[in-house]
Amino acid sequence: MSLMDRYVFKEWLIGFALTLGVIVGILILQNMYDSLPDLLRANAGVREILFFYSLALPTYLPAILPIALLVSLLFTLGTLHRNNEIVAMRASGVSLLRMSRSLWFGGLILSGVLFYLTASVIPQAVEQSRTFFDNLEFAAEKEGRDERQVGLLYNLGFDNRKDGRLWFMNRFSELAWLGLGVNVHTRDAAGQEVSRISAREAYFDDTQNHWVFIDGRELVIDPETGDPLRALPFERQVYEVFDEDPSLMLALHKKPNELSLFELRRIIDTLPPEENPAVHAYLVRYFSLLAAPFSCLVVVGIAVPFAVAGVRTSPMIGVSKALGFFAFFYVLISVATILGERQILPAIAAAWIPNAVMLLMSIWLFARAR
Numbered sequence: 366m367s368l369m370d371r372y373v374f375k376e377w378l379i380g381f382a383l384t385l386g387v388i389v390g391i392l393i394l395q396n397m398y399d400s401l402p403d404l405l406r407a408n409a410g411v412r413e414i415l416f417f418y419s420l421a422l423p424t425y426l427p428a429i430l431p432i433a434l435l436v437s438l439l440f441t442l443g444t445l446h447r448n449n450e451i452v453a454m455r456a457s458g459v460s461l462l463r464m465s466r467s468l469w470f471g472g473l474i475l476s477g478v479l480f481y482l483t484a485s486v487i488p489q490a491v492e493q494s495r496t497f498f499d500n501l502e503f504a505a506e507k508e509g510r511d512e513r514q515v516g517l518l519y520n521l522g523f524d525n526r527k528d529g530r531l532w533f534m535n536r537f538s539e540l541a542w543l544g545l546g547v548n549v550h551t552r553d554a555a556g557q558e559v560s561r562i563s564a565r566e567a568y569f570d571d572t573q574n575h576w577v578f579i580d581g582r583e584l585v586i587d588p589e590t591g592d593p594l595r596a597l598p599f600e601r602q603v604y605e606v607f608d609e610d611p612s613l614m615l616a617l618h619k620k621p622n623e624l625s626l627f628e629l630r631r632i633i634d635t636l637p638p639e640e641n642p643a644v645h646a647y648l649v650r651y652f653s654l655l656a657a658p659f660s661c662l663v664v665v666g667i668a669v670p671f672a673v674a675g676v677r678t679s680p681m682i683g684v685s686k687a688l689g690f691f692a693f694f695y696v697l698i699s700v701a702t703i704l705g706e707r708q709i710l711p712a713i714a715a716a717w718i719p720n721a722v723m724l725l726m727s728i729w730l731f732a733r734a735r
Contacts, residue, residue: 368664369454374638376445381437381471388429388436393418396566400498407501420494423487427657430479432709435691438468442672461731465669472665479658482650488625503540513566514539526640529553532609534567542611543568547578549607557588562604569611576607617643639711644728645712649705653698653714659720660694666727667691694723 396418404414445451503516516539523532540679547567551560564581582598587635613635616628624632629651638644671687697719705715 367510369459369464370467373441373445373464374471377437377441377468377471380441380444381433383439384440385429385433388433389422389425389691392429394423396421398684404498404501409501411503413497417494420490422495423482423490424494425478426482427487427654431660431664432477434472435477435668435687436661438665438668439617439672439687442669446673451704453674454620461669461673464673465665468665468669469662472661475661479661480655483626483654483658488627489624492628499539507540512541513538513545514541518615518618521614521618523609524615524641525609527636528606529556530607530609532614537611537615539615541568544611547581553588555588558586558591560585562602564602569609570603571610574608575603575605576609578604621647625652626651637664642708645708646706648712649702649715652713653702656716656720663694663720663723663727664691666724666730667694670727670730671728672732690723690726694719697722 392602400417403415404417409417435466442451451464472644499516507515518537518539519535521532521534521537521544525532529552531550531552533548533550534544537544544567545565547562547564549562550558550563553559561584562578562581563584564578567578568581569576570653578599579601580599581602582596583602585594586595587594613631616632617636621629624647629647632644632647633651636644638648667690668687694698701710701718704710705712710718
């Protein structure tokens with residue numbers, strides 16, 4: 366790096382660190398306002414509260430890093446403009462791209478860091494913070510009660526079209542990890558029901574990877590007429606071919622933005638979107654998480670041309686335009702996501718089109734600023 370590159374990079378880095386610290390502090394305070402009362406009601410101690418927020422902190426980064434980058438870029442370039450340093454650089458024949466190449470380098474580093482966090486650290490943090498919070502609530506709710514009645518999720522359903530099994534559970538205890546009032550309908554290749562299992566309860570044996578049903582019966586059905594042929598009662602019955610993981614069932618009852626990258630990948634691998642249209646929303650979310658880190662490069666492309674435009678006009682005009690384009694970027698992401706979920710756009714296109722559009726606009730803005 367040249368002396369000018371190091372100077373611009375250092376000025377930006379200081380502003381970025383300060384901006385990131387302020388935004389993280391504000392988000393933690395907001396999160397404490399929402400979740401701290403729940404933690405206290407669950408009898409969480411100081412160590413547990415600190416541990417929970419340390420797990421939750423990485424989950425904020427995909428949202429706040431691009432914002433912190435934008436604010437710090439506008440602040441840094443605005444300061445350089447106010448001190449007439451940009452005028453001096455332009456007067457000495459320094460191009461806009463050369464002037465901002467250290468900022469592009471910083472945006473590229475942030476994109477790489479954010480991609481690494483999204484692919485490895487953040488999924489674990491999302492799952493661990495959710496499990497930690499749920500366990501605290503279950504422990505507080507469990508006092509004096511049967512654990513089967515704690516952490517209940519009502520009307521849990523799962524359609525395993527690949528193996529032809531349709532599951533319904535009246536209640537599922539996330540603490541005891543078993544279903545109550547379980548019904549499993551088995552269908553043939555033509556979609557006709559051939560058997561139905563009804564049991565008082567059932568649990569998933571994760572060591573053997575199969576389901577065990579307690580106190581129920583299996584009803585064999587004629588697929589042609591739909592009439593019951595025979596009923597086979599049982600006290601305990603193991604179905605080794607029933608390998609549906611309850612964690613996958615629970616994940617499908619959460620919104621895509623509540624799941625980690627690992628959970629989304631698991632849903633997509635287990636339930637291909639062509640077999641279950643509801644999975645398209647999870648597929649769009651998966652590709653969006655992978656595309657999100659590169660928004661840092663979009664931010665640099667938006668901020669630099671508008672921030673230095675203040676050489677000829679008021680600096681606030683350039684700042685306002687940059688913020689407007691950044692807002693338009695998020696509107697474009699929302700529209701593309703909706704189109705992807707409705708299968709109007711392919712999922713991967715819905716995730717990457719906003720970045721591609723804004724990067725093309727950045728190229729046009731740089732060419733115009735020259």
